[in-house]
Amino acid sequence: MKCPTCRHPSSKVIDSRHTDEFSAIRRRRECENCGFRFTTFERMELSPLVVVKKDGTREVFSREKVMDGLLRACEKRPIPYEELEKRTGNIEAALRNLNKPEITSNEIGESVMNELITLDQVAYVRFASVYKEFKDIDQLMDTLKHLAKGSDDDELQ
Structure with a gap:
């Protein structure tokens, strides 16, 4: 994995964990050349x-x-x-x-x-x-009225 700052081709993994919200593996890495730390996400293809x-x-x-x-x-x-x-x-x-x-x-x-x-x-x-x-503005206003009506319905519940 190349370092985003110095482009050195090698980094080491400091921490690795599965993230449910991204369906990915989150890895904290550190560049072996300049020490810059960065995060990568690996997703299943x-x-x-x-x-x-x-x-x-x-x-x-x-x-x-x-x-x-x-x-x-x-x-x-x-x-x-x-x-x-x-x-x-x-x-x-x-x-x-x-x-x-x-x-x-x-x-x-x-x-x-x-x-x-x-x-x-x-x-x-x-x-x-x-x-x-x-x-035109009428279509926009219809959408805004619909949103406002939905908000009023939420307040009534």
């Missing part, structure tokens, strides 16, 4: 999940694209990076639990929105405005 996009093209599911979307939606919001990693794992797990070799980009978008609505309403609206391609 699963069979590829193919995404069918709106235009009919297909590509392999990218966990990184989901994470990028969450990061953009949650930009300048008080949400820890670890929570976004956890939510990305939840989304991937939900999609894999569909037990289909191919999923649509719409299924990914809906899964992301399901996670965001319970995480942060501002991030949800940001993501929804791009994902649902709002054409």
Whole structure:
């Protein structure tokens, strides 16, 4: 494993543990050259999940694209990076639990929105405005009213 600072090709593992929330093995490493400490995650490689996009093209599911979307939606919001990693794992797990070799980009978008609505309403609206391609302010206002109504329902319970 190359050191991210000095690029030395060798590091030693200081600590290793399984993380349930990321379905990965977390390893703390130390560069044998400069002593810099860093963390790596090892994930089990699963069979590829193919995404069918709106235009009919297909590509392999990218966990990184989901994470990028969450990061953009949650930009300048008080949400820890670890929570976004956890939510990305939840989304991937939900999609894999569909037990289909191919999923649509719409299924990914809906899964992301399901996670965001319970995480942060501002991030949800940001993501929804791009994902649902709002054409005008009325569509945005309808979404905001729906969110406000859901919040009122929660307060009544």
